[in-house]
Amino acid sequence: xxxxxxxxxxxxxxxxxxxxxxxxxxxxxxxxxxxxxxxxxxxxxxxxxxxxxxxxxxxxxxxxxxxxxxxxxxxxxxxxxxxxxxxxxxxxxxxxxxxxxxxxxxxxxxxxxxxxxxxxxxxxxxxxxxxxxxxxxxxxxxxxxxxxxxxxxxxxxxxxxxxxxxxx
Amino acid sequence: xxxxxxxxxxxxxxxxxxxxxxxxxxxxxxxxxxxxxxxxxxxxxxxxxxxxxxxxxxxxxxxxxxxxxxxxxxxxxxxxxxxxxxxxxxxxxxxxxxxxxxxxxxxxxxxxxxxxxxxxxxxxxxxxxxxxxxxxxxxxxxxxxxxxxxxxxxxxxxxxxxxxxxxx
Amino acid sequence: xxxxxxxxxxxxxxxxxxxxxxxxxxxxxxxxxxxxxxxxxxxxxxxxxxxxxxxxxxxxxxxxxxxxxxxxxxxxxxxxxxxxxxxxxxxxxxxxxxxxxxxxxxxxxxxxxxxxxxxxxxxxxxxxxxxxxxxxxxxxxxxxxxxxxxxxxxxxxxxxxxxxxxxx
Amino acid sequence: xxxxxxxxxxxxxxxxxxxxxxxxxxxxxxxxxxxxxxxxxxxxxxxxxxxxxxxxxxxxxxxxxxxxxxxxxxxxxxxxxxxxxxxxxxxxxxxxxxxxxxxxxxxxxxxxxxxxxxxxxxxxxxxxxxxxxxxxxxxxxxxxxxxxxxxxxxxxxxxxxxxxxxxx
Numbered sequence: 147x148x149x150x151x152x153x154x155x156x157x158x159x160x161x162x163x164x165x166x167x168x169x170x171x172x173x174x175x176x177x178x179x180x181x182x183x184x185x186x187x188x189x190x191x192x193x194x195x196x197x198x199x200x201x202x203x204x205x206x207x208x209x210x211x212x213x214x215x216x217x218x219x220x221x222x223x224x225x226x227x228x229x230x231x232x233x234x235x236x237x238x239x240x241x242x243x244x245x246x247x248x249x250x251x252x253x254x255x256x257x258x259x260x261x262x263x264x265x266x267x268x269x270x271x272x273x274x275x276x277x278x279x280x281x282x283x284x285x286x287x288x289x290x291x292x293x294x295x296x297x298x299x300x301x302x303x304x305x306x307x308x309x310x311x312x313x314x
Numbered sequence: 315x316x317x318x319x320x321x322x323x324x325x326x327x328x329x330x331x332x333x334x335x336x337x338x339x340x341x342x343x344x345x346x347x348x349x350x351x352x353x354x355x356x357x358x359x360x361x362x363x364x365x366x367x368x369x370x371x372x373x374x375x376x377x378x379x380x381x382x383x384x385x386x387x388x389x390x391x392x393x394x395x396x397x398x399x400x401x402x403x404x405x406x407x408x409x410x411x412x413x414x415x416x417x418x419x420x421x422x423x424x425x426x427x428x429x430x431x432x433x434x435x436x437x438x439x440x441x442x443x444x445x446x447x448x449x450x451x452x453x454x455x456x457x458x459x460x461x462x463x464x465x466x467x468x469x470x471x472x473x474x475x476x477x478x479x480x481x482x
Numbered sequence: 483x484x485x486x487x488x489x490x491x492x493x494x495x496x497x498x499x500x501x502x503x504x505x506x507x508x509x510x511x512x513x514x515x516x517x518x519x520x521x522x523x524x525x526x527x528x529x530x531x532x533x534x535x536x537x538x539x540x541x542x543x544x545x546x547x548x549x550x551x552x553x554x555x556x557x558x559x560x561x562x563x564x565x566x567x568x569x570x571x572x573x574x575x576x577x578x579x580x581x582x583x584x585x586x587x588x589x590x591x592x593x594x595x596x597x598x599x600x601x602x603x604x605x606x607x608x609x610x611x612x613x614x615x616x617x618x619x620x621x622x623x624x625x626x627x628x629x630x631x632x633x634x635x636x637x638x639x640x641x642x643x644x645x646x647x648x649x650x
Numbered sequence: 651x652x653x654x655x656x657x658x659x660x661x662x663x664x665x666x667x668x669x670x671x672x673x674x675x676x677x678x679x680x681x682x683x684x685x686x687x688x689x690x691x692x693x694x695x696x697x698x699x700x701x702x703x704x705x706x707x708x709x710x711x712x713x714x715x716x717x718x719x720x721x722x723x724x725x726x727x728x729x730x731x732x733x734x735x736x737x738x739x740x741x742x743x744x745x746x747x748x749x750x751x752x753x754x755x756x757x758x759x760x761x762x763x764x765x766x767x768x769x770x771x772x773x774x775x776x777x778x779x780x781x782x783x784x785x786x787x788x789x790x791x792x793x794x795x796x797x798x799x800x801x802x803x804x805x806x807x808x809x810x811x812x813x814x815x816x817x818x
Binding site: 484486562563566573577580601 | 651723
């Protein structure tokens with residue numbers, strides 16, 4: 147059975163979207179695909195699109211759980227799944243995943259991290275990518291993360307960490 | 315973008331599960347895969363498993379939207395997506411699909427047909443497969459189906475009909 | 483703890499909406515309130531509004547689980563709860579209820595009956611009110627209702643039956 | 651139409667649960683009821699139970715959106731609504747509310763705050779109550795709260811602020 151790795155991060159409308167976020171996401175997507183796992187995400191733009199592009203560059207499979215319709219999917223989503231749940235679909239991204247990797251992000255990304263911790267799924271925060279990820283990594287709540295939050299300082303380290311958590 | 319076809323029908327615990335249901339499901343799954351579309355279903359046993367087997371025999375891709383965990387998936391599911399929603403995940407199978415094909419079935423299948431009609435998605439009922447499908451096809455509610463219920467008398471006809479409805 | 487009784491039936495846009503549906507709903511709402519229980523429904527017009535009016539005439543409490551916003555509630559809803567789930571909120575009406583009473587209805591009502599049976603909650607069909615209720619009562623699926631479908635031939639009998647099922 | 655105010659905070663299993671959390675919650679519940687609004691929450695113990703007790707002391711109405719069953723409700727919940735969604739029901743608490751008041755809290759409370767901001771609903775953080783509320787108020791994310799996060803330094807100020815936000 148395939149491993150599903152969720153990638154969480156901002157859509158293209160985040161004014162703080164940066165090159166480091168996008169490059170990191172693309173490398174994470176490539177790393178997930180290289181290991182034969184499925185990339186699952188919210189299927190839209192920004193960090194999600196970069197990750198999907200990275201996965202497709204390595205012949206990976208990408209699953210996009212979309213708010214309302216297939217038309218919302220970025221062009222690198224193989225399986226566009228409209229949920230009809232709007233932003234509530236974030237919960238499904240977490241439910242679908244064996245492990246979560248988070249990059250930068252805002253309230254939506256934070257909601258996904260919250261639910262991963264609540265559901266007891268490991269989350270790897272890629273530090274240095276800004277947004278809520280760096281705020282969490284710099285101390286906020288980390289002391290009470292129930293053992294589910296991890297940090298990595300690069301895309302490659304994040305992917306390696308994520309797969310080690312799934313296997314353990 | 316890939317077309318997603320939902321296949322609805324009974325799990326392995328349906329005491330009315332029959333050879334005609336299973337053979338029809340396998341042929342429908344094969345037909346979906348042959349046309350390059352994705353088979354989406356509830357990912358469990360019975361009719362769902364037969365359809366997934368049919369799709370895999372043709373090198374198709376199968377997406378299983380599962381009640382709670384990956385362990386529930388049948389062995390022919392490529393992408394096992396636990397939803398955490400229990401039987402409520404039926405709604406997601408319908409939301410994910412461009413068109414629905416229904417075989418036999420009980421209350422769960424009927425709930426999916428209801429939601430397809432509510433959401434305005436076409437449903438092809440494969441008549442002769444028993445269960446709620448034959449009851450619906452024999453008159454119940456058909457007169458008030460809002461134009462979304464269709465019938466087919468074989469697996470091949472159902473697949474052909476389904477794809478013609480997506481394209482139109 | 484209060485008993486919650488769900489009332490399922492058509493919104494005001496059902497062209498088959500009839501006096502018998504509305505009068506029955508109003509009497510059912512009154513009966514639920516008279517017994518000190520809470521009426522829960524989809525909170526909109528038609529049969530739902532009639533039931534809420536009946537409950538308020540007896541100083542009952544009405545809970546409306548709405549598709550998107552409070553503005554959708556009929557004027558007899560005390561507690562308007564927007565769910566953001568659109569028509570998927572039907573599932574919540576069933577989850578919230580101890581017992582379900584169904585009047586007339588279309589696909590939405592049928593989806594609620596399906597989920598009640600799936601969840602193992604008793605449903606009382608008020609026969610003679612048309613719609614899916616009469617179709618179900620006239621034979622469709624009744625033979626395979628898993629023991630959860632009951633019939634009543636009047637509003638009063640339905641309420642009496644519903645409360646006997648909750649207590650048992 | 652009634653105003654619904656959500657109260658978010660920890661269940662009884664939070665080892666950081668404190669007198670200040672519980673007393674603040676009880677006062678907030680009383681304040682909500684005194685103004686004729688409905689208290690909506692997750693319906694369980696800890697901060698939720700304290701708020702419900704406060705509301706009932708002022709003859710208020712309390713709505714509890716529960717994970718799975720009515721048996722989970724605290725004794726001060728008037729309307730126990732099982733959702734069948736587990737911890738995912740947090741989203742419904744937010745969807746149901748006109749405004750949110752948060753006290754102390756952990757990942758569940760944070761998930762509710764995230765969704766309030768995502769949905770554009772105002773949140774009043776009662777500072778001095780610990781948990782995620784104090785962490786948020788001390789800077790985390792406040793700079794990017796999209797205008798939906800407010801602070802109050804007492805229960806009374808929080809209630810006053812909440813009602814001013816609903817009216818505006």
